[in-house]
Amino acid sequence: MQRRVFLKIAGIGTASLTCGAGMADAATPVSTRMTSVVEQFDWIANSRILGEVVAQNLGYYEDEGIRFSIALGGPHNTGVASVASGYATLGLLSSSPTLMAARAGDIPLKCIAAGFQRHPLTFYSLPDNPIRSPQDMRGKRIGIARPGFNLVRAVMRKNGIPEDEVQIVALGGDIAPLFNGQVDAISAWATDATKLKPLGPDRVALSLWDSGVQLYANPYYTTDTMLRERPEVIAAFMRGTARGWAYARGNPEQAVDILVRSYPMLDRNGELFALRVALSFVFDEQTKMEGWGTMKKDTWADQIRLFASIGQFSGQDVPTVDDVMTLSILNATADQRPKIG
Numbered sequence: 001m002q003r004r005v006f007l008k009i010a011g012i013g014t015a016s017l018t019c020g021a022g023m024a025d026a027a028t029p030v031s032t033r034m035t036s037v038v039e040q041f042d043w044i045a046n047s048r049i050l051g052e053v054v055a056q057n058l059g060y061y062e063d064e065g066i067r068f069s070i071a072l073g074g075p076h077n078t079g080v081a082s083v084a085s086g087y088a089t090l091g092l093l094s095s096s097p098t099l100m101a102a103r104a105g106d107i108p109l110k111c112i113a114a115g116f117q118r119h120p121l122t123f124y125s126l127p128d129n130p131i132r133s134p135q136d137m138r139g140k141r142i143g144i145a146r147p148g149f150n151l152v153r154a155v156m157r158k159n160g161i162p163e164d165e166v167q168i169v170a171l172g173g174d175i176a177p178l179f180n181g182q183v184d185a186i187s188a189w190a191t192d193a194t195k196l197k198p199l200g201p202d203r204v205a206l207s208l209w210d211s212g213v214q215l216y217a218n219p220y221y222t223t224d225t226m227l228r229e230r231p232e233v234i235a236a237f238m239r240g241t242a243r244g245w246a247y248a249r250g251n252p253e254q255a256v257d258i259l260v261r262s263y264p265m266l267d268r269n270g271e272l273f274a275l276r277v278a279l280s281f282v283f284d285e286q287t288k289m290e291g292w293g294t295m296k297k298d299t300w301a302d303q304i305r306l307f308a309s310i311g312q313f314s315g316q317d318v319p320t321v322d323d324v325m326t327l328s329i330l331n332a333t334a335d336q337r338p339k340i341g
Contacts, residue, residue, distance in 0.1 A: 033065070034062075034065055034066065034067040035065055035066055035067065035233055035236075036066075036067045036069070036089075037061070037066045037067070037068050037069075037089045037090070037233060037236075037237055038068075038069050038070075038071055038087070038088040038089050039052060039068070039069070039070050039071070039088065039089065039090055039091065039092060039237075040071045040073065040079035040082040040083050040087075040088035040090070040091035040092070041070055041071065041072050041073050041079065041091070041092050042073040042077070042078045042079045042091070042092060042093050042094055042098075043072070043073050043074065043094065044072055044073070044074055045070075045072055045259075045262075045263040045265075045266065046266065046271065046274065047191070047256070047259060047271045047274040047275045047278060048092070048115070048191075048218060048278070049070060049092065050244075050245075050248050050255055050256070050258075050259050050271075050275060050278075051115075051241050051242075051244035051245035051247075051248055052068070052070060052241055052244055053070075053244070053258060053259050053262050053263075054244040054245075054247050054248055054255050054258050054259075055068070055240045055241055055243055055244030055247075056068050056070075056244075056262075057258050057261075057262065058244070058247065058258075060239075060240040060241075060243045060244055061236075061237070061240040063240065064236035064237070064239055064240045065236060066233070066236055066237060066240060068237075068240070071087075071088055078093060078094075078098055079091045079092075079093075080093075080098070080102050080107065080109065083109065083221065083222065083223060084102075084107050084108070084109060084223060086223070086225070089222065089226065089233065089234075089237070090112070090220060090221060090222035090226065090234065090237065091220070091221050091222070092115065092218060092219070092220055092221075093218070093219050093221065094217060094218070095119065095121075095151075095215060095216075095217055095219075096111065096114075096215050096216045096217070096219050096300070096303055096324075097150060097151075097215065097303070097307055097312065099111055099219055099221055099324055100303065100304060100307060100312070100313075100319055100324050101312060101313070103319040103323050103324045104312075104313045104316040104317065104318065104319050105316065108223055108224040108225070109221050109222070109223055109224075110221060110222065110223075110224060110227060110323075110324060110325055110326050111216075111219045111220065111221045111295070111300075111324060111325040111326070112220050112221060112222055112227070112234060112238070112325075112326060112328075112329045112330070113219070113220040113238060113292075113293030113294075113295065113329065113330060114216040114217075114218065114219055114220075114293060114294065114295035115216075115217065115218025115219065115220060115245075115282065115293065116216060116217035116218040116278070116281040116282055117216070117281060117282070117283075117284050117286055117287060117294075117295075118207075118209045118214070118216075118217070118281050118284070119207075119208050119209055119213075119214075119215040119216065119217040119281075120189045120190040120191055120207070120208075120217060120277070120278070120281050121148070121151060121187055121188075121189055121190075121207070121208040121217075122187065122188060122189070122190045122205050122206065122207045122208065123137075123142065123185045123186070123187055123205070123206045123207075123208075123211075124178070124185060124186055124187070124188060124195075124196070124199055124203050124204065124205055124206075125178075125184060125185040125203070125204045125206075126178065126179075126199075126202075126203065126204065127202045127203075127204055129184055130204040131184065131185045131204060131206055132204060132206060133206065133211075134155055134156075134158070134159035134161065134206070134211045134212070135159065135161070136206075137155070137156070137161060137165075137166050137185075138161060138165045138166065139165060139166075140166060140167070140184040140185065141166075141167040141168075141169050141182070141183045141184050141185075142166060142167070142168055142169065142183065142184070142185050142187070143169045143170075143171035143177055143178065143182070143183035143185065143186045143187065144168065144169075144170075144171060144186070144187040145170070145171060145172065145187075146170045148187060149168050149170075150307065150310060150312055151187075151208060151213065151215075152166065152168050152187075153168075153310045154213045154306055154307060154310055155208065155211045155212065155213050157306065157309055157310050158211065158212040158213055158306060159211065159212060169182070169183050171183065171186060171187075173194075173195070175188075175195055175198060175199065178199075185206075190205070190207070190277050190281075191273075191274040191275075191277045191278045191281075192274070193269075193270040193273040193274055194270060213306065214299060214302065214303075215303055216295060216299065216300075216303075217281065219295075220238075220241075220293070222234055227326060227328065227329075231328065231329065231332065234329050235329050235332045235333050238293065238329055238330075238333045238337065239333050239336045239337070241293075242291070242292040242293060242333070242336065242337040242338055243338070245282060245283075245292050245338075246292065246338040246340060248275065248279070249279055249282070249283055249340055252272065252275050252276060252279070253272065255275065256268060256271050256272045256275055259271055283340050283341055284341060285341050287339065287340060287341060288339055288340060288341025289339065289341075290330075290334075290339070291330075291333075291334060291337030291338060291339045292337045292338055292339075292340065293330060293337060294330060294337075295325065295327075295330070297321050297325070297327070300321050300324060300325050301321050304318065304319060304320075304321065304324070
């Protein structure tokens with residue numbers, strides 16, 4: 001019932017959820033006829049989709065038999081309904097808790113790869129009132145967008161801080177409340193040049209990851225139906241996207257040029273800054289061993305337990321690891337995904 005209500009509110013019917021071809025194996029190549037693949041992004045265009053834009057422009061998807069397109073999202077559109085309905089083949093979210101919540105709401109989606117091995121969300125404070133550790137949050141006001149409230153609550157629970165000792169303040173993209181004293185810290189992705197530059201080089205940073213809340217960011221996801229009926233298409237997308245990110249790793253300036261040509265409204269310097277920082281989240285020792293996009297069941301299990309403890313799934317069944325993620329596509333593409341650290 002929750003699933004039907006979710007899709008009805010989104011204005012999307014349920015008939016297309018069952019669309020697809022017959023059973024297939026992820027290792028089976030896509031046929032020589034081009035297959036359309038739509039990726040639903042949860043935000044406006046930026047360097048988070050740079051690997052895909054590169055792969056599209058350099059013909060990597062065509063090499064896989066894919067006719068690729070991107071559907072952009074925005075502040076009030078995560079794109080989950082688009083993927084769940086079958087309009088989009090797969091999607092890309094900012095954070096893994098969104099996917100866990102969807103699955104708890106009976107939306108049949110699974111994560112297939114982790115674009116960022118560590119979440120880049122960071123709490124920034126000023127040097128005259130620094131927050132250098134989670135314990136420094138006691139008695140402080142933390143500004144974050146409303147959908148991120150549970151991230152702060154997760155930090156508090158992980159570090160044994162009672163909820164009444166930290167005030168969570170709803171903020172948009174404005175950093176002025178930090179300078180005028182309305183909040184003691186703001187949150188931003190470490191890749192966000194627009195927010196970080198005015199804070200200056202002496203800003204104090206405390207990352208979500210270092211606070212003990214170890215989440216994946218940029219999780220790629222698709223439906224149970226696609227995984228069951230067209231795994232070879234998802235695997236083809238994965239191979240092309242991995243090549244795109246490998247190119248960006250080796251050629252950051254050229255990759256950003258490709259991005260800006262595709263989306264001229266973007267600021268090249270800002271996107272280049274974002275990419276250089278992002279690459280340290282996309283590639284690490286784990287990807288050096290297991291390839292781009294790798295992820296671990298234990299990390300997902302820890303996320304689910306932590307967010308269950310703060311009431312994320314209140315009134316719903318807590319999803320299992322196998323509900324929210326699968327290694328099947330990563331395993332099927334293990335030899336093709338570049339191993340870069």
